[in-house]
Amino acid sequence: MVNAMVEINNYSVQLGKFKLNQINLNIGEKEIFAVLGRTGSGKTVLLESVAGFYRKFSGKVMIQGIPVIDVPLEKRNIGFVYQDFGLFPHMTVFDNITYGLKIRKIDKGVQKERVDKMAEILSIGHILKQYPGTLSGGERQRTALARALILNPQLLLMDEPFSSLDPATKENMYDQINKIHDIFGCTILFVTHDFNEAQRMANRIGIMVNGELKAIRKSTDLFERCQDEEINQFLGSNYERSVHE
Numbered sequence: 454m455v456n457a458m459v460e461i462n463n464y465s466v467q468l469g470k471f472k473l474n475q476i477n478l479n480i481g482e483k484e485i486f487a488v489l490g491r492t493g494s495g496k497t498v499l500l501e502s503v504a505g506f507y508r509k510f511s512g513k514v515m516i517q518g519i520p521v522i523d524v525p526l527e528k529r530n531i532g533f534v535y536q537d538f539g540l541f542p543h544m545t546v547f548d549n550i551t552y553g554l555k556i557r558k559i560d561k562g563v564q565k566e567r568v569d570k571m572a573e574i575l576s577i578g579h580i581l582k583q584y585p586g587t588l589s590g591g592e593r594q595r596t597a598l599a600r601a602l603i604l605n606p607q608l609l610l611m612d613e614p615f616s617s618l619d620p621a622t623k624e625n626m627y628d629q630i631n632k633i634h635d636i637f638g639c640t641i642l643f644v645t646h647d648f649n650e651a652q653r654m655a656n657r658i659g660i661m662v663n664g665e666l667k668a669i670r671k672s673t674d675l676f677e678r679c680q681d682e683e684i685n686q687f688l689g690s691n692y693e694r695s696v697h698e
């Protein structure tokens with residue numbers, strides 16, 4: 454593998470009854486990696502762990518060789534797109550996007566320049582003055598992406614980023630993400646319960662079952678049968694479909 458952007462070694466975290474158990478995963482620079490799992494399997498907890506949101510854990514999460522929790526929050530250089538997009542409802546699209554720049558006291562002119570560039574890339578120039586409540590799902594998604602990317606992060610984390618979008622908007626967003634990946638050269642880690650989406654977007658896919666990363670596969674080999682019945686079962690109906698197609 455080329456240089457690792459993310460290295461997770463024997464990482465475990467206990468949250469109530471749930472345990473994210475002994476995760477080991479390396480993600481290369483500029484890789485697009487998907488974690489695939491059912492609801493409740495621990496995908497969000499894994500993403501939040503990579504972002505360094507938890508304090509009580511065992512093992513390690515390193516970003517470019519440095520433990521993520523050793524880096525102050527504002528210097529982590531990680532973009533996070535939340536499942537429900539997490540936009541601030543009382544702020545315009547422009548203010549949502551520039552939030553991270555404002556708290557870092559970046560010059561107003563530079564803020565405007567950066568937003569203009571982002572608006573062009575994500576085609577959101579026409580909605581900058583609107584409030585999140587007035588946007589379509591796709592526009593909300595693009596706003597959330599712009600906000601996550603405005604600081605030019607080396608790592609982009611996305612939690613089920615396409616799950617609330619209709620099929621046509623999803624297709625459009627897949628293209629947008631690829632474009633973003635090309636332009637920004639960032640590493641992307643996203644989680645999803647959608648097999649098709651994982652295969653479509655990622656180079657490699659991790660299979661998460663009950664808090665464990667059971668397997669890591671190339672997207673093209675996702676449905677290969679193996680000795681582990683839990684994995685076979687998880688891939689089950691999709692496996693049948695893929696061999697009959």
Ligand SMILES: Nc1ncnc2c1ncn2[C@@H]1O[C@H](COP(=O)(O)OP(=O)(O)O)[C@@H](O)[C@H]1O
Nearest residue numbers: 468469470471491492493494495496497498499
């Ligand atoms: N802070 C917490 N305290 C207790 N349990 C939690 C906490 N966060 C998540 N969980 C539990 O951990 C499990 C995995 O959650 P999550 O990562 O959100 O799953 P997924 O994103 O795959 O649907 C769930 O059962 C959830 O209720």
Ligand SMILES: [Mg+2]
Nearest residue numbers: 496497536612
């Ligand atoms: Mg989740």
